[in-house]
Amino acid sequence: MFRLLRNSKGWLLAVVLLILLVFPRFASGYHTYLMLTFFAYAIILLGLNLLLGYTGLLSFGYALYVGIGAYTATFLMSKFSIMSMEVIIVISIMISAILGSLMGILCVRYVKIYFAMLTLAFSSLFHSLILKTYRISGADEGLHVLRPYLLGFNQTEIPKMEFLAGSFYYYNLAVAVIATFIMWRIVSSHFGLCLKSIRENPEKAKYLGINIIKCREYAFILSSVYGAVGGALLASITGHVDSSVVYWTHSGSLVFMALLGGFQSFFGPLIGAVVYIYLQDTVMSITQYWRIIFGIILAFIVIVAPGGLIGVMEYFMKRFRDIKGAN
Numbered sequence: 001m002f003r004l005l006r007n008s009k010g011w012l013l014a015v016v017l018l019i020l021l022v023f024p025r026f027a028s029g030y031h032t033y034l035m036l037t038f039f040a041y042a043i044i045l046l047g048l049n050l051l052l053g054y055t056g057l058l059s060f061g062y063a064l065y066v067g068i069g070a071y072t073a074t075f076l077m078s079k080f081s082i083m084s085m086e087v088i089i090v091i092s093i094m095i096s097a098i099l100g101s102l103m104g105i106l107c108v109r110y111v112k113i114y115f116a117m118l119t120l121a122f123s124s125l126f127h128s129l130i131l132k133t134y135r136i137s138g139a140d141e142g143l144h145v146l147r148p149y150l151l152g153f154n155q156t157e158i159p160k161m162e163f164l165a166g167s168f169y170y171y172n173l174a175v176a177v178i179a180t181f182i183m184w185r186i187v188s189s190h191f192g193l194c195l196k197s198i199r200e201n202p203e204k205a206k207y208l209g210i211n212i213i214k215c216r217e218y219a220f221i222l223s224s225v226y227g228a229v230g231g232a233l234l235a236s237i238t239g240h241v242d243s244s245v246v247y248w249t250h251s252g253s254l255v256f257m258a259l260l261g262g263f264q265s266f267f268g269p270l271i272g273a274v275v276y277i278y279l280q281d282t283v284m285s286i287t288q289y290w291r292i293i294f295g296i297i298l299a300f301i302v303i304v305a306p307g308g309l310i311g312v313m314e315y316f317m318k319r320f321r322d323i324k325g326a327n
Contacts, residue, residue: 024165032165038274039172040234045269046183047226048254053263055219056199060116060251061123065224067246068096069231074241077146085148092228100224108216130243142242145235262308271309
């Protein structure tokens, strides 16, 4: 951690973290709520980008694991009276890891469009299951999510916005920071280098002695765990969960966030998430045809700026350094 802070990027991260720490003190309750959703989506996108950015596997059904975490949190609190957020996160990790390992055995043996379609198929099956079990899942109407206990403390008597902007905000921030640090260590490890080599040239990685299938399976499981943890937090933030959380359009939104920020960078999808959340909120308040605008933005990114916002920033920074060096 201290080694990271020695460079300019490390100091920038420290400044961002400081801003996030004081954000509820200066921002309105509504913007604090939007930032809460960002923390959940940040964790989700860290998992998605492990597949997309580091392993080279595009998933069109990643919302499945978000739904697993969301419904796990809902059922544990409403059906089994398990209110501890820490227990909910652990159980979500266990369930997603088991399902991720079972699905990963099949999915990772295929690449490109076949992998994408397989993940979409599993997500569609889970979505259909939710719709068919209306009495249990609530289907399109959804279920109410109770307020969890944080570190063993019951805070149900605290007003909702005070709870969201107070202890729950910092709880989610802490989980997001821990998840980001763990993922950074993963992608910076020997395992992360193996994933990058598989992404760049699978045949060469195989000749180097890397077990491609096993590495993809481990990445798939880790990715599913991150999706479920983010889903559990997201359900507690919104206070409601329904079938749309696992629908293919939600998976598309997650891929959009990764592309918007730049999936080739570690922090790119996180930037894409916060921009997407605030941009969607702004555009939806202006027009009901916000999807058309987002479609235009997506087409622009794919054609003009495939590196996303991170790529654009790096381009202008490079141009600035070149101009400064020439002078």
